[in-house]
Amino acid sequence: MNADLFLTWVRSTGLSIATGIFVLGTLWRLFEIYSLGRKPDLAVPRHRTGASGLHTMFRRSVPPPGMFKRSATSYVAGYVFHIGLFVIVFLFAQHIKLIQDLTGLSWPNLPAQFIDATAVVTLATMLLVLVERINKPVKRFLSTFGDYAGWALTFLPVLTGFLATKHLLFSYTWMLALHILSVELLLVFLPFTKLIHVFTLWGSRWYNGDVNGRKGVAV
Amino acid sequence: MNEHETPGHGTLGERLAQQGISRRAFLKFCTAMASLMALPPGTATAIAEALVKSKRPSVIWLSFQECTGCTESLTRSDTPTLENMIFDMISLDYHHTLQAASGYGAEKSREDAMQNFFGKYLLVVDGSIPMHDGGVYSTIAGRTNLDLLQEAAKGAAAIIAVGTCAAFGGIPNAKPNPTGAVAVSDIIKDKPIINISGCPPIPVVITGVLAHYLTFGALPELDDLGRPKSFYGETIHDRCYRRPFYDQGKFAKTFDDEGARNGWCLFELGCKGPTTHNACATTKWNGGTSFPIESGHGCLGCSEPHFWDAGSFYSALSMPASPLELGTDAAVAGVAAGIAVSIANRVKKGAAKSAHEKTTIADLEK
Amino acid sequence: MNPTSNNFKNIPIYAQTEETYSVGNIRALLSEIATCLEKLVKTGETGMIDLNSLPLAPGEYEQLRQTLAQGEFSARIEAIGPSEIIETRYPGVWWVTHYNVEGDIVADMLEITSLPEIIKSQPEDIRTGLELLRAQLDDAQLNERAQQ
Numbered sequence: 001m002n003a004d005l006f007l008t009w010v011r012s013t014g015l016s017i018a019t020g021i022f023v024l025g026t027l028w029r030l031f032e033i034y035s036l037g038r039k040p041d042l043a044v045p046r047h048r049t050g051a052s053g054l055h056t057m058f059r060r061s062v063p064p065p066g067m068f069k070r071s072a073t074s075y076v077a078g079y080v081f082h083i084g085l086f087v088i089v090f091l092f093a094q095h096i097k098l099i100q101d102l103t104g105l106s107w108p109n110l111p112a113q114f115i116d117a118t119a120v121v122t123l124a125t126m127l128l129v130l131v132e133r134i135n136k137p138v139k140r141f142l143s144t145f146g147d148y149a150g151w152a153l154t155f156l157p158v159l160t161g162f163l164a165t166k167h168l169l170f171s172y173t174w175m176l177a178l179h180i181l182s183v184e185l186l187l188v189f190l191p192f193t194k195l196i197h198v199f200t201l202w203g204s205r206w207y208n209g210d211v212n213g214r215k216g217v218a219v
Numbered sequence: 220m221n222e223h224e225t226p227g228h229g230t231l232g233e234r235l236a237q238q239g240i241s242r243r244a245f246l247k248f249c250t251a252m253a254s255l256m257a258l259p260p261g262t263a264t265a266i267a268e269a270l271v272k273s274k275r276p277s278v279i280w281l282s283f284q285e286c287t288g289c290t291e292s293l294t295r296s297d298t299p300t301l302e303n304m305i306f307d308m309i310s311l312d313y314h315h316t317l318q319a320a321s322g323y324g325a326e327k328s329r330e331d332a333m334q335n336f337f338g339k340y341l342l343v344v345d346g347s348i349p350m351h352d353g354g355v356y357s358t359i360a361g362r363t364n365l366d367l368l369q370e371a372a373k374g375a376a377a378i379i380a381v382g383t384c385a386a387f388g389g390i391p392n393a394k395p396n397p398t399g400a401v402a403v404s405d406i407i408k409d410k411p412i413i414n415i416s417g418c419p420p421i422p423v424v425i426t427g428v429l430a431h432y433l434t435f436g437a438l439p440e441l442d443d444l445g446r447p448k449s450f451y452g453e454t455i456h457d458r459c460y461r462r463p464f465y466d467q468g469k470f471a472k473t474f475d476d477e478g479a480r481n482g483w484c485l486f487e488l489g490c491k492g493p494t495t496h497n498a499c500a501t502t503k504w505n506g507g508t509s510f511p512i513e514s515g516h517g518c519l520g521c522s523e524p525h526f527w528d529a530g531s532f533y534s535a536l537s538m539p540a541s542p543l544e545l546g547t548d549a550a551v552a553g554v555a556a557g558i559a560v561s562i563a564n565r566v567k568k569g570a571a572k573s574a575h576e577k578t579t580i581a582d583l584e585k
Numbered sequence: 586m587n588p589t590s591n592n593f594k595n596i597p598i599y600a601q602t603e604e605t606y607s608v609g610n611i612r613a614l615l616s617e618i619a620t621c622l623e624k625l626v627k628t629g630e631t632g633m634i635d636l637n638s639l640p641l642a643p644g645e646y647e648q649l650r651q652t653l654a655q656g657e658f659s660a661r662i663e664a665i666g667p668s669e670i671i672e673t674r675y676p677g678v679w680w681v682t683h684y685n686v687e688g689d690i691v692a693d694m695l696e697i698t699s700l701p702e703i704i705k706s707q708p709e710d711i712r713t714g715l716e717l718l719r720a721q722l723d724d725a726q727l728n729e730r731a732q733q
Contacts, residue, residue, distance in 0.1 A: 002444075002524055002525075003494075004494065004520075004523045004524050004525055004526070004529065005524065005525055007494065007529070008525065008528060008529045008530065008540050011529075011530060011536075011538075011539055011540035011541075012530070012539060012540040012541040015539050015543060016541075016543050016544045019543055019549070020544075020548070020549035021549070022549075023549040023550050023553055024549040024550070024552050024553035024556065025553065026553065027550060027553030027554050027556075027557055028553045028554075028556040028557040028560065029557070030557070031553075031554060031556075031557025031558065031560075031561060032557050032560045032561055032564070035557070035558075035561035035564075036561070036564065092468075093468050093470055093486075093487065094486065094487075094535065094536075094537035095537060097487050097535045097537055097538055098535075098537045098538050098539075101534070101538040101539065102539075102543070109468055109470075110468065111467055111468045112465070112466055112467055112468035113466070113467065113468075114468075115468070167457075171454075172454060172456065172493045172494060173493075173494040176493070176494065176536060232709065236709070236713060240665070241664055241707070241710045241713075242707035242708075242709045242710045243662065243664050243703060243706075243707050243710060244664035244665045246702065246703055246707070247662075247664055247665065247666075247668060247683050247692075247703065248665070250683060250692045250694075250703070251683055251685075251691035251692045253692075254635055254637050254691070254692040254693075254694070255691075259633075259635075260633035260634070260635040260692075260694050261631075261632075261633045264702055271709075505687075508687075508689075
């Protein structure tokens with residue numbers, strides 16, 4: 001398989017297939033989750049509904065009292081790599097160009113050296129998160145194949161993208177093709193793994209807050 | 220009929236004298252070639268001495284489904300230049316654009332050369348070879364290109380595929396490829412083939428490869444696509460003078476904005492430099508005048524296979540090569556799947572509910 | 586992002602004097618030349634250094650020109666484009682630059698020798714010249730006879 005042909009394939013057919021499965025999968029899963037519905041709550045809610053849900057969506061972003069000390073690494077590393085991913089995906093000129101092609105929107109980019117540094121920090125932090133998961137007995141006990149798969153699906157695009165721009169490992173053509181392929185794998189599997197938290201995060205936070213509010217502990 | 224009796228096949232030294240090219244000028248040419256091919260500089264004299272004694276090898280140039288740009292690239296000058304001195308080093312026994320003869324006479328001289336130098340002549344091919352409908356889409360003197368190629372390849376010592384069409388199929392091979400155009404290497408499998416790709420190739424690259432073959436009697440080191448590593452070993456991006464701008468994230472957004480005027484990187488305007496192997500950034504064009512990026516236009520990727528089908532020349536490498544499809548179909552399918560699964564879930568839930576048995580004291584006492 | 590603030594005119598220029606700016610290539614090159622000169626003195630072995638293949642930092646090429654400078658001898662050849670040959674301030678170290686008809690450098694080298702090969706008249710060219718001269722003399726003789 002020739003490098004140029006492979007690159008053209010992942011930029012056209014591969015991308016179409018991956019986004020197709022991504023759209024299909026996400027709609028299916030969201031429909032499936034939200035159509036489950038809940039049994040009607042016949043009791044009178046203790047507090048006005050809604051506000052607690054909304055509040056919870058934001059409150060959950062801050063660790064509960066005492067939790068930070070117990071697992072500081074999880075919180076700090078978690079925040080760092082999520083912000084890193086956001087910066088790399090949305091503030092790198094080449095990615096903004098892709099988004100512009102798909103949606104017409106664009107915005108200024110950050111200098112490439114800044115993105116490079118962010119990529120290194122993100123990769124290091126994600127490795128740290130993985131090491132923690134393996135070393136801490138409880139985390140290791142709770143981890144399933146899906147957890148490791150989710151980690152790999154997120155780690156590979158950052159790694160291959162970094163290697164491509166730095167011209168490391170394989171030729172640029174291969175590295176770019178592998179990078180785009182790894183993103184396509186992420187798209188394909190996202191709806192069917194825990195990575196769907198991208199879409200369901202806000203809904204589940206709202207729901208938990210709302211239920212608590214109804215039952216008497218408004219947050 | 221042996222070589223000595225065939226006109227034009229004397230030594231190179233004799234030919235140079237005929238052309239009025241001094242030995243000193245030829246030594247200069249060999250020095251330039253040695254430098255270009257990254258050979259040790261002291262070898263120029265040895266190369267000159269070896270070459271002047273060599274018999275000018277017979278070269279048959281077959282032009283197939285092509286635009287003649289590759290020949291034009293090599294013969295642009297009407298005064299002798301260092302690039303086209305290569306024509307003095309070889310005996311070009313057949314080239315239907317350049318030769319004076321035509322018709323049966325020309326075909327006869329080709330056949331004679333192929334017969335007299337069987338196993339020793341160099342076959343140069345430019346243009347792709349159409350295969351559909353028996354190959355009728357390109358014929359010369361009533362014979363298909365496929366037929367001519369297979370016949371000429373039998374007695375060739377090596378085949379030089381000049382230009383992306385001969386090397387990879389080129390523009391005729393682009394979708395939908397109505398003539399069934401293929402590359403030389405798709406047809407000939409049993410002879411050494413060197414691909415000098417590019418649309419057209421840089422002229423001095425053609426010269427350099429021929430000079431290398433004539434000096435050493437062997438093809439230079441080739442990459443995995445059969446291109447000489449000394450010219451195609453690096454990408455345009457690796458040697459581009461605008462690289463510092465790429466590394467800093469400074470891109471021109473349109474062809475005439477401030478960034479473009481300041482010479483910023485052309486990645487966003489579709490430059491394929493990062494994925495294209497060629498010597499344009501160092502050897503440049505028109506005797507080292509400039510190359511596309513220096514003139515403000517992104518690289519097209521013309522020395523890579525299938526570059527015509529790799530998306531718009533103005534789509535950056537990070538953009539899709541063709542518009543995305545399957546969107547609405549996928550959405551509809553997703554919702555449908557979602558509905559189907561929810562119904563199945565509800566049915567399951569309902570069945571579980573109705574199958575539910577109340578636990579009694581008797582069960583607990585069992 | 587304001588592009589106009591980034592154009593070439595607004596980049597501050599800090600002039601480096603020849604003595605201070607160097608990444609070390611010149612010194613290494615001069616060492617190599619010295620080694621070649623020693624060989625030339627001891628055994629008569631000539632040497633060549635291809636400048637096209639050397640990575641020189643901006644300004645180092647001009648620095649090299651200034652360091653080696655020009656000695657007593659300079660020559661110009663016109664053979665399918667000009668070529669410039671000078672003996673540098675160090676006898677035995679020659680700088681040969683070949684240009685094509687458009688004036689681009691096609692080869693650029695330092696030769697460590699008593700005389701670069703390209704300056705010498707080549708034996709075949711001498712023979713060709715002799716034939717030409719003889720032909721001219723024959724013509725002249727014929728003309729003289731015709732006029733008598």
